[in-house]
Amino acid sequence: MSKNLSKATLRSNLLALAEESDRDQDAHRARFLRLVEWTRSTIEGLSTPDQLCTSAAPGFFSDAVHIAKRIVRMEKLEFEAAVAILNTPLSRVVDDCPSGVDTRDLPYEWLRMRPDELRMSYSLKTPYEAADYVAHQGVLAGYAPEAIAKAREEYRVLEKARRTKLGEEDKQRAIAERARLDARMQAGYTVTTYRA
Numbered sequence: 136m137s138k139n140l141s142k143a144t145l146r147s148n149l150l151a152l153a154e155e156s157d158r159d160q161d162a163h164r165a166r167f168l169r170l171v172e173w174t175r176s177t178i179e180g181l182s183t184p185d186q187l188c189t190s191a192a193p194g195f196f197s198d199a200v201h202i203a204k205r206i207v208r209m210e211k212l213e214f215e216a217a218v219a220i221l222n223t224p225l226s227r228v229v230d231d232c233p234s235g236v237d238t239r240d241l242p243y244e245w246l247r248m249r250p251d252e253l254r255m256s257y258s259l260k261t262p263y264e265a266a267d268y269v270a271h272q273g274v275l276a277g278y279a280p281e282a283i284a285k286a287r288e289e290y291r292v293l294e295k296a297r298r299t300k301l302g303e304e305d306k307q308r309a310i311a312e313r314a315r316l317d318a319r320m321q322a323g324y325t326v327t328t329y330r331a
Contacts, residue, residue: 163206168217170199174259175220184225184261192226196259204255211255218257227265231256233277263297266290 140148177192187193199218203209209217218228260268269278269286278286 160207163202167199167202167207170195170202171218171221174199178221178223178226181225184263187226187259187261193259196221200255200257209255214255214257221259225261227260227262229258229260229265229268231258231276263293266293
């Protein structure tokens with residue numbers, strides 16, 4: 136149907152759409168800032184980084200990234216400044232593609248994205264997940280060698296703490312299970328235990 140319209144009509148329609156889009160920019164920016172604030176308040180309500188993935192914060196953040204990238208078309212530095220408040224001891228904003236190169240090895244015409252749009256790829260992660268991503272996927276994603284070395288150091292510390300925590304949890308579970316079995320034996324139940 137658009138083939139029957141004149142170029143002047145098509146141009147005026149596009150200009151009208153552009154005007155309407157400009158009017159909506161303020162509303163979209165306000166929604167973006169609201170989503171960032173909701174993400175921050177959700178993170179403040181968490182007590183451990185492990186709760187981040189089950190909270191609503193990653194969903195709010197994903198919506199904010201979508202608005203910044205697709206609707207408002209925010210510059211990378213402006214976006215990073217707006218979400219800097221989300222870098223807390225419980226969460227990190229991670230640039231998934233700092234080089235602006237798609238890591239899937241696809242021909243450029245398949246992507247249908249400008250290089251500056253490719254550079255807007257962020258995710259909200261725990262400090263452990265962020266260090267793990269940069270340490271192990273940093274070369275592929277395009278991080279600088281200094282950032283990768285720093286992330287590897289942080290990852291070693293966080294991985295050691297995680298393994299210590301898991302070991303303590305395993306010990307506590309073993310103690311609780313042993314107490315449960317002892318209580319059953321004292322109550323007169325027969326218990327069959329298997330050893331590996």
